[in-house]
Amino acid sequence: MAHVDTVALVGIRAVPVEVQVAISAGLPAFAVVGLGDKAVTEARERVRAALGRLGLTLPPKRILVNLAPAGLVKEGSHYDLPIALALMLGIGALPAGALDGHLALGELSLDGALAPVAGVLPAAVMAAETGRRIICPAANADEAAWAGDRHAVVAAADLLGLLGHLSGRSTLPVPAEPRLDDDPPAPDLADIRGQPLARRALEVVAAGRHNLLMIGPPGAGKSMLARRLPGLLPPLSPPESLDLCLIESVAGRGAIRPRIRRPFRDPHHSASAAALVGGGNRARPGEISLAHGGVLFLDELPEFQRATLEALRQPIEQGEAVVSRAALHVSYPAQVQVIAAMNPCRCGHVADPALACPRAPRCAVDYQTRLSGPLLDRFDMTIELAPTPPAAILTQGPGEASAPVRDRVMAARARANARNHALVATPEMPAHLRRPLCNAELDGVALDRAAVLEPDARALMLTAADRLRLSARGMTRVLRVALTIADLAGRDTIGRAQLGEALAYRRPPRLAAGMRVPPSDGGGNRPRLPHHHQ
Secondary structure, three states, rough: EEEEEEEEEEEEEEEEEEEEEEEOOOOEEEEOOOOOOOOOOOOHHHHHHHHOOOOOOOOOOEEEEEEEEOOOOOOOOOOHHHHHHHHHOOOOOOOOOOOOEEEOOOEOOOEEEEEEOOOHHHHHHHHHHHHHHEEEEEEHHHHHHOOHHHHHHHEEEEEHHHHHHOOOOOOOOOOOOOOOOOOOOOOOOOHHHHHHHHHHHHHHHHHHOOEEEEEEOOOOOOOHHHHHHHHHHHHHOHHHHHHHHHHHHHHOOOOOOOOOOOEEEEOOOOOHHHHOOOOOOOOOOHHHHHHOEEEEEEOHHHHHHHHHHOOHHOOOOOHEEEEEOOOOEEEOOOOEEEEEEEEOOOOOOOOOOOOOOOOOOOHHHHHHHHHHHHHOOOEEEEEOOOOHHHHHHHHHOOOOOOOHHHHHHHHHHHHHHHHHHHHHHOOOOHHHHHOOOOOOOOOOHHHHHHHOEEHHHHHHHHHHHHHHOOHHEEEEEEHHHHHHHHHOOOOOEEHHHHHHHHOOOOOOOOOOOOOOOOOOOOOOOOOOOOOOOO
């Protein structure tokens, strides 16, 4: 008998698995047991072919491979390498004890080459925590080296090189030091002409990690604004960067390396619920988890399938995407900012009689009713945009650049993070390892203590809650936005001006038949609320 340690992936967590091999007398057979999927059961043919390329022939006996614990579902092709190594131990091709203190995973080609696999980073993290070395394909060397000591990583391009290293006849090179991402700079906010309300809303969104819905006709700049949000956000903290890389590793995103830039994901509106939330045959993370710590941009929001959008409600609210199956229950982090954009109607020009379709304004009502009220209630802020007039585009210079806006955002976030961590009980850990706690995450008693309303602001809140028919969730989101606006202003309390601006960002009533959208103010913005609400 022989055994080799490997892992199974449950979400972004690696669970230890032991590959046990028993070679006994009997009719020649090669069986793999232990609740493996199709890729695991097919491993015996890949292993047999790869060993044959090394000149190793399996004995004509009964070979039984067990993946323990037997009750845990095993998925993926990364069991190829540990099965091959256990067999090599069993037939004496490797010296006894050569794999003690090692953990192995990798896919075998028929010629013995090692192909990259998903989940190396979670496995490397577990190996570092348990004091073991990790054996992986050379293509995953950078990913494994980031989890701990790169000298504890054995990365081989093929089975022959690994056999020589483990036998002591040769030595594999130590992986290089991991490097940070070298993504190009994010688009700059200076490219936006006009749109003062939208620029201000984007700054508030960035400072508090709020969700934003933009409504406007084609060409108003909704997508252009959304793509400039990552340039206003602070870099990822170490815990956020590790979580994101773990998610990308499990998803099989290719080369994984430390990141400081927050992700920006913009799935097409034809994406399924499994693609957005997570799922599939192997319960892989979806777009909302791949955007963890960053921005999930949903363009043409009403064009998504209704069931797909409704599936996003719980992950948006809880910051976690849960995938449940009969034999599997996994969760993936999903702390994201959801930025959505939509046209006011199908033709997009309900406010312009010269361009509107014959069904206007009824088409706006039909189009907007594709979105449920509970989904729209998840958006902290809603703004309406109109295209900037051509004359303004030609005469106005570049707007304020991203750098000074990012400085204000980071100052507001630092102020909020210090206050919020003092209000919310968190495990004791070094300050540089704490996950930032933004205003969008405050709730209950912590929000009551942080969002201190001045007397005139409290009176305005009571009036607005009645006239705008705010739900309890709606009032909570208004207070969070108002708290962010106060942080940007350097205030300890929320005044009437800060609360009034937050109320102005609330979702307007749906367009009804015969209603007209207010005209533009010349800068590409329309009034958000009737005058008595503002």
